[in-house]
Structure formats: C-alpha cells, structure tokens
Amino acid sequence: MTSKGSARGWNGRVALVTGAARGQGLAITRRLRSDGFEVVACDLDPKGLAEASEVGALVVAMDVSNEADWSSAIAATVERYGQLDVLVNNAGILRRVAVDEESSEQFRNTWEVNCLGPFLGIQAALPHLLQSTSAAIVNTCSTSALKGFPLHASYCASKWALRGLTQALAAELGPRGIRVNAIMPGPIETQMLSPEAVRRLRETGSKLGRPEDAAALVSFLVSAEATFVSGAEFVVDGGQMASR
Ligand SMILES: NC(=O)c1ccc[n+]([C@@H]2O[C@H](COP(=O)([O-])OP(=O)(O)OC[C@H]3O[C@@H](n4cnc5c(N)ncnc54)[C@H](O)[C@@H]3O)[C@@H](O)[C@H]2O)c1
Numbered sequence: 001m002t003s004k005g006s007a008r009g010w011n012g013r014v015a016l017v018t019g020a021a022r023g024q025g026l027a028i029t030r031r032l033r034s035d036g037f038e039v040v041a042c043d044l045d046p047k048g049l050a051e052a053s054e055v056g057a058l059v060v061a062m063d064v065s066n067e068a069d070w071s072s073a074i075a076a077t078v079e080r081y082g083q084l085d086v087l088v089n090n091a092g093i094l095r096r097v098a099v100d101e102e103s104s105e106q107f108r109n110t111w112e113v114n115c116l117g118p119f120l121g122i123q124a125a126l127p128h129l130l131q132s133t134s135a136a137i138v139n140t141c142s143t144s145a146l147k148g149f150p151l152h153a154s155y156c157a158s159k160w161a162l163r164g165l166t167q168a169l170a171a172e173l174g175p176r177g178i179r180v181n182a183i184m185p186g187p188i189e190t191q192m193l194s195p196e197a198v199r200r201l202r203e204t205g206s207k208l209g210r211p212e213d214a215a216a217l218v219s220f221l222v223s224a225e226a227t228f229v230s231g232a233e234f235v236v237d238g239g240q241m242a243s244r
Contacts, residue, residue: 009036013038013086014083015086016086018043019091020042021044022043024185027214028088033056038080040059040080041053041059044061060073064117065113066120074128077128089137097154137169137178137180138218139182141162143185145233184237187237188213193208
C-alpha cells in the first residue's frame with residue numbers, strides 16, 4: 001500500500017483523527033503521517049480538509065455528534081485501508097459565556113460534540129480496534145477537565161465528562177487490548193482562541209502552546225513506546241496547572 005506524503009513509508013497502522021481541518025487536529029494528522037500512519041482526517045468543514053489531503057490523508061466530512069456520520073466514516077476507512085488501529089477524538093467546540101446567559105440548547109450541543117461524539121466514535125470504531133494488535137484511543141480533553149474556569153460551564157462540564165469516559169473505557173477496554181488515554185492541553189494558539197482571548201492570556205503572562213506540542217504527545221501515546229500507558233491523563237500546558 002502506498003503512503004503518499006509519509007516521510008518513512010507505511011508503518012502498517014491506520015489512524016482516524018477528528019477535527020483535522022485545522023489547529024491541533026491538522027497538526028496531529030501531519031505528525032502521524034510523518035510517523036508513517038495512513039490517516040483518515042475527519043471534520044465538519046470539508047473545505048478546511050484540503051490541507052490534510054495535501055499530506056496524503058483520506059479526508060471525510062462528518063459531524064462527530066452524528067451517529068450515521070460515524071458509520072460512514074468508519075466504513076470509508078475500512079473500505080480504503082481494511083483496518084483501523086488508532087482513534088484520536090480531537091474535535092471540540094468552546095463556549096465562553098456566563099452561566100446566566102447559557103441556554104440548554106447550547107449546553108447540550110457542547111456536550112454532544114465534546115463528549116457524545118467521542119463515545120459514538122469509539123463505539124463505531126470498536127469492532128476494528130478489537131482486531132488490531134496495536135489499538136489505541138486518545139481523547140483530547142483540556143486543563144478545563146482538571147479545574148473549573150469561570151464562563152466555561154458547558155465546556156468544562158463536557159471535558160470532565162470526556163475525562164470520565166476515558167477512565168471508564170481504559171478500565172473496560174484494557175483487558176480487550178485497547179489502550180485509552182487523555183491529553184489535557186492548556187492554551188494552544190489555534191482558531192479556538194479568539195484574538196481577544198490570546199491578547200488577554202498574553203497580558204496576564206500565560207504561555208501559549210503550539211498545535212505541534214499536542215501532536216507530539218499524541219504521537220507518543222499511540223506509539224509502541226507507550227504500550228504500557230493506559231488510563232493516563234497528560235497535561236500539555238507549559239507548566240501552568242502546576243502554578244494554579
Ligand atoms: N486551543 C486550546 O487552547 C485548547 C485547549 C485545551 C483543549 N483544546 C481542545 O483541543 C481540541 C482541538 O481544538 P483546536 O485548538 O485545534 O481548535 P480549532 O477550533 O482550531 O479546531 C477544532 C476543529 O474541530 C472541528 N469540529 C468542530 N465541531 C465538529 C463536529 N461536530 N464534527 C467534526 N468536527 C468538528 C472544527 O471544524 C475544527 O476544524 C478540541 O477538543 C479543544 O476543545 C483546545
């Protein structure tokens with residue numbers, strides 16, 4: 001099988017990455033391609049997926065909160081590559097709003113994308129991950145799943161829920177040969193952070209990470225170097241939580 005855009009040739013493994021049109025998901029896609037993976041890059045934004053396509057990823061437009069979209073994405077993966085070894089649940093949305101002004105509809109939507117989406121992805125991928133001898137799942141949580149942040153009720157709640165899902169499934173799927181880990185990025189300079197948020201963070205002396213910082217961690221977690229790592233939570237925030 002060819003591996004267009006991969007520096008090393010195919011490593012024999014296939015990864016599906018969500019939220020892959022930009023930011024951390026695109027960086028993860030690029031990193032896994034250079035690690036030798038075939039990558040299926042999924043996102044709500046079909047136009048944005050052009051960059052992932054340029055590095056040789058198979059691109060699939062999908063909404064992670066939609067069960068039927070997951071069936072199609074997994075079917076496309078297996079049709080093209082015949083296997084799936086790694087699932088990176090990276091897609092997410094952020095809401096910054098006072099709790100008095102939050103709506104039940106937006107609260108539910110944040111949870112559907114950030115937590116239900118990864119659950120649906122894991123369920124859809126499971127039959128194929130179970131056939132892999134190197135299966136790994138990485139869920140992108142946030143430092144918002146470790147502490148409370150004002151004006152982030154729906155985001156924090158959804159990421160704490162995703163953290164819980166990660167723990168439960170690490171315990172449940174470990175004996176079935178699938179490792180499940182979480183990464184907890186701090187502020188990473190992507191379009192998720194508004195220009196005002198970036199300015200505010202810089203003014204208050206916060207360090208901002210690069211999407212590649214999260215991608216390097218994902219690369220390790222899905223690698224053979226991490227075969228004894230599961231149910232773990234990795235902060236990638238330049239040390240900010242340590243001083244909070
Ligand atoms: N940027 C940060 O400071 C930061 C910090 C901690 C955690 N995170 C988490 O990192 C992950 C990646 O975020 P990012 O910083 O790259 O942000 P981003 O906004 O640049 O990228 C998010 C991507 O997810 C896609 N997406 C959104 N909803 C989707 C859906 N329903 N279905 C499919 N795709 C969808 C978007 O189209 C976009 O391409 C998210 O889970 C986010 O919550 C980000």
